[in-house]
Amino acid sequence: MIRNTATGYGYVAIAFxxxxxxLILGMLAVGLYMTSLPQTDPLTFRLYQLHKSFGFVVLSLVVLRLGWRLINPAPKLPEGMKPWERxxxxxxxxxxxxxxxxxPATGWLMVSASPWNIPTVVFNVLNIPHLPIPEALGTKEQAExxxxxAHFYLAWFMIALVxxxxxAALKHHFINRDATLRRMVSTVPARDGG
Ligand code: HEM
Ligand code: HEM
Structure with missing residues (x-):
């Protein structure tokens, strides 16, 4: 059961x-923690580098995931949901x-614009080039x-949306008692039609 069916997710979508x-829960937590540390703390620099490395893991995975999603439509939403819920x-x-x-995109742009010009080397192995920054954004400090x-407000928006x-997932499971959460945990609903 690799692919999604009309009633459930396959292994690949579940693993993604x-x-x-x-990764996202870790990135949000580390992002908030590292920015609360003093700049001089040696741990701060190490956490920033780790945050950047895992950020590129997220970016690579989301590209693969969206590709898989395009050739693998999501299962149908459960019956009985109101139009606004859908x-x-x-x-x-x-x-x-x-x-x-x-x-990841705003993070990458931020470090590319930074006047500190600190290289991003994913897990100390893969060197990531800086992105070109449009001059219309002003000085390096202003662009950064x-x-x-943007990275800050998007992070808080993501925390709220998650x-x-x-x-919503818990409401489906405990109140509506439908297969929504089960089908993101197991491939049984994909196999047997819910
Ligand atoms: C899924 C991906 C990511 C998530 C969820 C995430 C989340 C966060 C959060 C919550 C913060 C703290 C916000 C603040 O208080 O200012 C933060 C800060 C930061 N992030 Fe990310 N981030 C991601 C990817 C990246 C990437 C790919 C880079 C760079 C290549 C990056 C670079 C930074 C930097 C440099 C800061 C510190 C900003 C400052 O000093 O104010 N992030 N991130
Ligand atoms: C923390 C970061 C999370 C992100 C970024 C995220 C993202 C997503 C996305 C993009 C989808 C749509 C998948 C698709 O149809 O292609 C999805 C579905 C789903 N997520 Fe999450 N999710 C997160 C955490 C969670 C957690 C903690 C739970 C459980 C408590 C959960 C439960 C579900 C369920 C049940 C579905 C399937 C909904 C359906 O069948 O229509 N998610 N999630």
């Missing part, structure tokens, strides 16, 4: 979902996909500020 969910589910998932891409602000997403 939970690997990336763990719309909210689609908008929420689209928003999460957009953030999975926008968070734009992307830093909280709503988790609440």
């Amino acid at each position: 979902h939970w690997t990336m969910a763990l 719309l909210a589910a689609h908008l929420g998932h689209t928003g999460l996909y957009a953030l999975l891409f926008l968070m 500020g734009v992307f830093k602000t 909280a709503v997403h988790v609440a």
Whole structure:
């Protein structure tokens, strides 16, 4: 059961979902923690480098995941959901996909614009070039500020959206008692039609 069916997710979509969910929770936590440390703490620099490395893992995975998603439509939403709930589910998932891409993108642009010019070497092995920054954004400090602000607000937006997403998953499971959460955990619903 590699692929999704009309009633459930296959192994690949499930593996992508939970690997990336763990990575995102870790990235949000480390991002907030490292920015609360003093700049002179040696741990700060190490955590920043780790945050950047895992950020590129997220970016690579989301590209692969979106590719898989394009050739593997998601299962149908459960019967009985109201039209606004269906719309909210689609908008929420689209928003999460957009953030999975926008968070690493704004991070990459931020470090590319930074006057510190610190190289990004993923896990000390793979050198990532800096992106070109449009001159219209002003000095390096100003451009870095734009992307830093975007990264910050998008992070908080992501925290809020993930909280709503988790609440919705739990409501489906414990209140509606449908297969929504089960089908993101197991491939049985994909196999036997829910
Ligand atoms: C899924 C991907 C990512 C998530 C969820 C994430 C999350 C966060 C969060 C929550 C913060 C703290 C925000 C603040 O208080 O300012 C942060 C800061 C930061 N992130 Fe990310 N990040 C991601 C990817 C990246 C990438 C790919 C890079 C760079 C290549 C990056 C570079 C940074 C830097 C340099 C800061 C510190 C900003 C400052 O000093 O104010 N992030 N990130
Ligand atoms: C922490 C970061 C998370 C992110 C970024 C995330 C992202 C996503 C995305 C993009 C989808 C849509 C998948 C698709 O149809 O292609 C999805 C589905 C789903 N997620 Fe998450 N998720 C996260 C955490 C969680 C957690 C903690 C739970 C459980 C409590 C959860 C439960 C679900 C369920 C049940 C579905 C399937 C919904 C359906 O069948 O229509 N997610 N998630």
